[in-house]
Amino acid sequence: xxxxxxxxxxxxxAPGTLNSLLTGMKGTSGMPLYSxxxxxxxxxxxxxxxxxxxxxxxDAIGYAGLIxxxxxxxxxxxxxxxSVMGSTQEIADMLGKNMNEILRNLEKVEDKFEFGLKxxxxxxxxxxxxxxxxxxxxxxxxxxxxxxxxxxxLDYVNQKxxxxxxxxxxxxYVDSVIAEIKGTLARLNSIDKFRKTGAEKNIIDAVFLLDKxxxxxxxxxxxxxxxxxxxLDFILTGPWPPYSFIDITIK
Amino acid sequence: MHxxxxxxxxxxxxxxxxxxxxxxxxxLTGDIVISVAxxxxxxxxxxxxxxxxxxxxxxKSGRYITSEKA
Numbered sequence: 001x002x003x004x005x006x007x008x009x010x011x012x013x014a015p016g017t018l019n020s021l022l023t024g025m026k027g028t029s030g031m032p033l034y035s036x037x038x039x040x041x042x043x044x045x046x047x048x049x050x051x052x053x054x055x056x057x058x059d060a061i062g063y064a065g066l067i068x069x070x071x072x073x074x075x076x077x078x079x080x081x082x083s084v085m086g087s088t089q090e091i092a093d094m095l096g097k098n099m100n101e102i103l104r105n106l107e108k109v110e111d112k113f114e115f116g117l118k119x120x121x122x123x124x125x126x127x128x129x130x131x132x133x134x135x136x137x138x139x140x141x142x143x144x145x146x147x148x149x150x151x152x153x154l155d156y157v158n159q160k161x162x163x164x165x166x167x168x169x170x171x172x173y174v175d176s177v178i179a180e181i182k183g184t185l186a187r188l189n190s191i192d193k194f195r196k197t198g199a200e201k202n203i204i205d206a207v208f209l210l211d212k213x214x215x216x217x218x219x220x221x222x223x224x225x226x227x228x229x230x231x232l233d234f235i236l237t238g239p240w241p242p243y244s245f246i247d248i249t250i251k
Numbered sequence: 252m253h254x255x256x257x258x259x260x261x262x263x264x265x266x267x268x269x270x271x272x273x274x275x276x277x278x279l280t281g282d283i284v285i286s287v288a289x290x291x292x293x294x295x296x297x298x299x300x301x302x303x304x305x306x307x308x309x310x311k312s313g314r315y316i317t318s319e320k321a
Binding site for chain 2: 005008061063077079084085094235237244246248249250
């Protein structure tokens with residue numbers, strides 16, 4: 001009988017509470033949930049029948065829902081969907097081998113939630129704005145251009161150069177947005193990760209790890225960004241369990 | 252209410268949720284068979300990785316099939 005693992009939960013403050021919460025809760029394929037305790041942590045699991053798990057998207061969503069429910073009451077490390085071990089003894093061995101890393105990660109995410117921020121833009125519109133700005137500043141330092149004969153090749157090179165400059169301007173703009181957001185969020189003591197996607201519309205993907213009680217402040221900050229950058233769309237999601245801030249690969 | 256700013260549209264929430272539960276969190280060696288929506292079963296070997304929602308979409312449209320084995 002294999003075990004599907006949902007989360008590694010810190011139970012140092014309330015060792016008995018987890019089991020009473022799990023009583024009556026069903027896991028993937030309707031299997032009952034239970035915990036495997038080891039020192040200050042417990043691993044939440046359910047059994048998988050011998051044929052293995054034919055998991056669907058619905059199962060993945062249910063799995064995530066269970067982790068969210070647990071995260072409301074406990075500090076935990078969510079497992080990636082489909083994490084399976086052979087027995088409770090295997091789990092205990094795994095915990096013993098990795099306990100330092102597990103405790104370090106649990107400490108990092110204690111009393112914190114993750115939020116996601118996706119930033120979208122109408123890149124054509126932003127490019128047009130940047131182009132206009134760039135043209136205006138070029139005029140200010142305009143020098144008479146030396147007379148050069150036009151050719152197909154020269155026109156092609158000039159065109160490519162213009163496109164390249166525009167891309168550079170766009171990247172500089174994205175960097176300035178990230179710097180502004182990072183600076184503002186520093187006030188909330190958040191841990192953040194930003195990714196420039198290089199996509200046409202979804203230009204920035206960010207995740208923040210924030211104290212649970214700072215949700216309202218984060219929302220206020222993002223509202224401020226919306227006003228500051230009317231050309232951008234901000235999509236804030238969360239609170240999530242701290243999926244994106246765990247740096248541990250179980251051996 | 253401030254909370255209006257948090258996106259709760261079903262599509263965004265599900266995509267974000269799947270992205271997290273399939274791509275992030277603690278990685279553990281394992282062994283499982285997964286099917287995603289109407290996609291045929293994908294056997295994912297010793298190290299389980301169903302890489303991303305994007306991959307799922309590619310799988311659905313039959314354009315791309317992958318599995319990662321440790």
